[in-house]
Amino acid sequence: MVIPAALALLGYARSLAGVTRAQRAVWVKARIVAVEQPAHGGSRKPGIPVTLTFQDPGTGREFTLSNAGKHGEAIEEAWVGREVEVRYPPGQPLRFAVVLGGAGEQTGREGPDCAVMLLLIGLVIHATVRWGWPWALLGFGTLLTAAAVRSPDIRMVRARNAQLASAVAVPARVVAVTRDVYTDDESGGDIVVHAPSSPSPPTRAPTSPPCPARASPIRAGPSTAPSPSTTPPPTRPSTPPTPRPTAVRER
Template identity: 70%
Template sequence: MNGAFETAGDASGREPTQTSRIGPCGALFLYSLAAGLCLSGPVLLTLAGFTGSAAGLLLAGVLCTVLCAPLGVILWANTDNEREDNRRLDTVGVAATAEITELTDGSRPWSTRPTTCSASISERPERNGPNSPGGGGTWMGVDDVLRLWWVLPTGLALLGYGLALAGLTPAQRAVWVKGRIVEVGQPAHGASKHPGIPVTIAFRDPATGKEFVLSNVGKHGDSVEEAWVGREVEVRHPRGRPHLFRVVLHSPEDKNGRYGPYCTVILLLIGLVIHATVLWGYPWALLGFGALVTAFAALSPDIRTARARDALLAEAIAVPARVVAVTKDVYTDGEGDEIINHAPVVTFTTVEGTEVTVLSRDGIPDPSKSLGRRLTLHYAPSDPAVYTPDLAADRRANQRAVGTIIILLFAGTAAVVTGAILL
């Protein structure tokens, strides 16, 4: 029998409750999972601040903070209560014999022959005074809290899909056009890297036919980190307000407006696994999260991206380059220490004579002292935005990305198999 019964006896009037047996390894797993859920949102928000990605990471961070943090608190509290009940049963539990006289499934009862099983019985002390179970008040259990939690993400998902089907999301109502970079500036030495490379973008409003030439210094959507005159970028703006344009490069914005509901559905699936773990034990955490990790790894574009990058750089052209500026950003960690990040701004000229300016985040050794340094850069002839100062290091990074996805696939599959065996 999985778990043991706790009862207060006939005098209290409380119903017997079953306590799941959670060992040290199971408790470590559940506490780690709860801590991860609580910290996922703040970590994503911190990464959004470090990288300057305002759309994807920021939205994911807000959703995880609002939806995952309460789940983490509930899971931690439930695990703590179960462990406390386990310790009480180990200390004062009395062995008893229970008899199963009937099994029911919904509204259809099945009578069976009496079967005996052993159980430990102990007295459960009241936890919340008059509001505890049997204490004369109304007590909301973990299961009740989880049922209430489902209302928020379910409502958000239904609202998001409803707006998407009606064509009322901001992405669907916006005007999407192709823009072209007509002027490239240079970041100031010692400035922040978050605004990217200052560029001037020209695009035409399809409603009026008027061409707009507007500057972008990271305040309009994604920052441009690889720029040259003539490069095409995607631009979106509200109808009738082209001056409020946004450059769409790296952010996972979609034209059908379903990115937000997709994120909410993922959080709903995570909540489903947490709920199953609270109700039926930690094997369901292995089974559920293993399935989610396997699905994430199988659907991840990282392998395709790494292979496509390797294919582009297989025909890379080596050209001389020079560091013309070095950006500087100062962050503060949790202990109050300063973290300084430098990113060199590099210029090079393609064999066709196009001058390209890029913000190189990695690959250049000792970036803080790289101003004026001359180096060799390798770029893909079909797309100068794909470049690297070190071909070998770039290939190793792509191999690590592929290896990470493969490890996640194996780990997720192993977790599913282990959870299924432990059920």
């Protein structure tokens, strides 16, 4: 437990001093200016090929560079005008990297937070071995609650639900189907995963739906087609009853 504690203290000290890699990097907003179609039958790991443009705050120059998943995180949702966060070392904008969750990485505290979590897990395990299993329930329950409160996943899910609630349904078409092959650890066979990719059409102002056509009223009157209910059923010819033979007795 000494090593996680030392790593956490060192990480927090570097974060407070502002000398972490994330804090020394240049963070700017980039805008997508072009979206290309992914390769049909290729892998979905590189994401959607896009062209980004951003301005270097140090020199004032504007850079327009392409990204096909080789610079940072893969972009799986792209449209012209979308803004993403990019970072690069000072004076080297060509080494940019796309960071989709940049709010938590700019402080450089992800490493120290992970070390603190490992330290707390070790303390809970030590308390469980020494004082019994109730401390395991209490300790791990507290850790899970704290992790859920600090995790940005809940906020992201709420924001995503709000966006979906206000979204407008538009038609789309599939332009490519990606193909990824994975190896099953148990059976050793190949698992093929296909995923469709469709472009988002240009945003249009929502229009009111067309009024449905009214059905013409039905008027009573003579019908040209015979009604099936009034057609008499076919009659079968009646057959006379067969006379029965009578027995004659002699006296």
